[in-house]
Amino acid sequence: PVPVAAPPRRRAVLAIVLAGVAVTLALAAALALRKANHARHDEPAHAHDDDDDHDHDAAPPDAPPPPAPPTNDPWQSGSAAPPVNDPWSTHAGASADVAGDKLAVGEGLQLIAPPGFAVKRIGTATYLTQRDITIAAAPLAIGSNDPAELARDFARRFGLTFDRKQTLSLGGQDRPLLLFHGPVNGVAMRQAVVPLIGPSYRMAVVFQVSNRRLQRDTAANQLMVETFNQRVLVP
Numbered sequence: 001p002v003p004v005a006a007p008p009r010r011r012a013v014l015a016i017v018l019a020g021v022a023v024t025l026a027l028a029a030a031l032a033l034r035k036a037n038h039a040r041h042d043e044p045a046h047a048h049d050d051d052d053d054h055d056h057d058a059a060p061p062d063a064p065p066p067p068a069p070p071t072n073d074p075w076q077s078g079s080a081a082p083p084v085n086d087p088w089s090t091h092a093g094a095s096a097d098v099a100g101d102k103l104a105v106g107e108g109l110q111l112i113a114p115p116g117f118a119v120k121r122i123g124t125a126t127y128l129t130q131r132d133i134t135i136a137a138a139p140l141a142i143g144s145n146d147p148a149e150l151a152r153d154f155a156r157r158f159g160l161t162f163d164r165k166q167t168l169s170l171g172g173q174d175r176p177l178l179l180f181h182g183p184v185n186g187v188a189m190r191q192a193v194v195p196l197i198g199p200s201y202r203m204a205v206v207f208q209v210s211n212r213r214l215q216r217d218t219a220a221n222q223l224m225v226e227t228f229n230q231r232v233l234v235p
Contacts, residue, residue, distance in 0.1 A: 098230045103128075105137035107201035108235035114223065132187075132210035133220060135227055140195060140202045147176035150195050154204075155180060160191060170194065171234035181211075190214060194228055198235065205232050 100112040103119065105126040113119060117128040125138035142153050147165055155162045160182035168177045180191040188211040196203045207224045214220050
């Protein structure tokens with residue numbers, strides 16, 4: 001039989017349907033390609049081929065720095081391990097006798113004044129002074145025995161910042177050593193304070209030195225250690 005051509009109207013409808021199918025397939029293909037590209041961009045930078053285990057190996061982490069060596073600096077901050085050759089030990093290597101005159105400073109306590117220091121007394125306080133260094137002794141201002149409370153009172157009373165507490169052996173007992181810093185008459189100072197509390201005395205001994213003196217004169221640091229180790233005599 002002779003084929004009969006479809007009417008023009010049916011051919012037009014069929015063309016429209018086929019065109020719609022083609023557009024749909026094209027959109028689906030474009031969407032799939034976009035998702036694939038997006039997935040590739042989202043892969044982590046260190047991802048590598050399973051066939052090559054050595055591609056993009058992560059670098060090993062840096063080794064931690066070695067710990068700082070121990071020090072015998074009594075002003076050292078932080079919570080480091082106890083220093084080697086503890087400068088506050090009564091056996092720190094200095095001689096048993098030190099030069100200077102013994103001064104009674106109250107409640108049975110005595111100080112051995114270093115040579116060349118001027119002596120001044122104001123009320124119940126005694127001051128030994130020389131070039132940015134002051135050694136002082138006076139009765140404690142409050143009745144507490146708690147080092148933390150004594151430190152807070154001292155910092156508030158003199159406008160200083162409390163740094164930390166250490167311990168030293170003085171007069172056969174472990175005593176708190178309270179360290180402060182702050183301006184005194186406009187000069188940056190460091191202060192070490194030892195409260196001395198016993199059956200018949202409640203005193204404090206203070207060693208004050210300027211930052212500038214401490215930085216350029218190592219003997220100032222040695223004098224502070226010597227003062228508390230050998231120049232303070234308790235009853």
